[in-house]
Amino acid sequence: MPLPFLTADGVSDADDDGDEVLAHADHDRWRRPYRPGPWRVAISAVLLLLSAFMLLATMIVAFAGGGWGGAGACLVAALAVLGSALQMLRVGVWVSRTGLRRVGFFVTRTIAWNEVTEIRTVQQPVRWLGLPRTVQGQALTVSARGVAEPPVLLTDHNADFLTRAEAFDRAADTVEAWAEEYRPVPA
Template identity: 85%
Template sequence: MPLPFLTADGVSDVDDDGDGDEILAHADQDRWRRPYRPGPWRVGIGALLLLLSAFMLLATMIVAFAGGWGGAVICLIAALAVVGSAVQILRIGVWVSPAGLRRVGFFVTRTTAWSEIGELRTVQQPVRWLGLPRTVQGQALTMSAQGGAEAPVLLTDHNADFLSRTEAFDRAADTVGAWADEYRPVAA
């Protein structure tokens, strides 16, 4: 099932084959969108977590049928925590809307209005490989605030969305830049 992802100019990247997945003209244009597709590493980790949660829910059912209600409740809570983690891992990334830019992390989400963003640029620097402490040389999309303060890195070409997909990273960085150009107020 193809998922629709909008580009900066509001064009969907889904082929118009009449299967009903296209963005409707009356759809809410002010909702938050991820301007790129989640990468295979992120989707794979989410799928493995959902598979693990299926086994945990099966264990919950077995424990409940055996009469161990305390254990069944603990298994159910653990399975629901794994499902929530899988969903949150799939949500991690950069989201855009006419209101601003949102960086969604596992525990923290930060929203920055377009008027507070000074400059977006792609730089060559050491980046974390798949979010782990190991760093490698790569590209990063960085954002600087209007006051000149440097905010954390938005995207890298070695994160779970873009590892071994440099063309996808370039497209995503260009799309986020296009959103910024469209919605950031022009300095007088």
């Protein structure tokens, strides 16, 4: 596997063909225009640790002769926690050449760029870490054809951007730049 960061000029000698398209250069692939925040990663890490202990408990129950029913219940619970941790890492806004995708914990919604009429940052009450408590903050909203209320894409108080205002501004600017590049110009 070539490691271009180990060479002086940043180009690896092992990969001279140049046919490989890097993930950040391929605009047809869905990608998140920002990194997951520390709160999201910490919550997922705790859930992964919990699932590891639950899988260990499954093994103990199975080998101790506690019955396959108990081991099966522990395994199902451990896999549910593991799936929750992985889904927690996927939650957020994803963009590609085809449109904008808001991945939630239970629901994913995709909006094509030709349906988007406006993306803007507004001051409004936002949910703190996704909990029912609201605080005054910034939200990136998208207006689309056929949608009565503009859905909130990002907030500066969610698990990705809490206490990281500059990261929220960069992410909002990046999503707006994608919209400018791929949204059709109105005639």
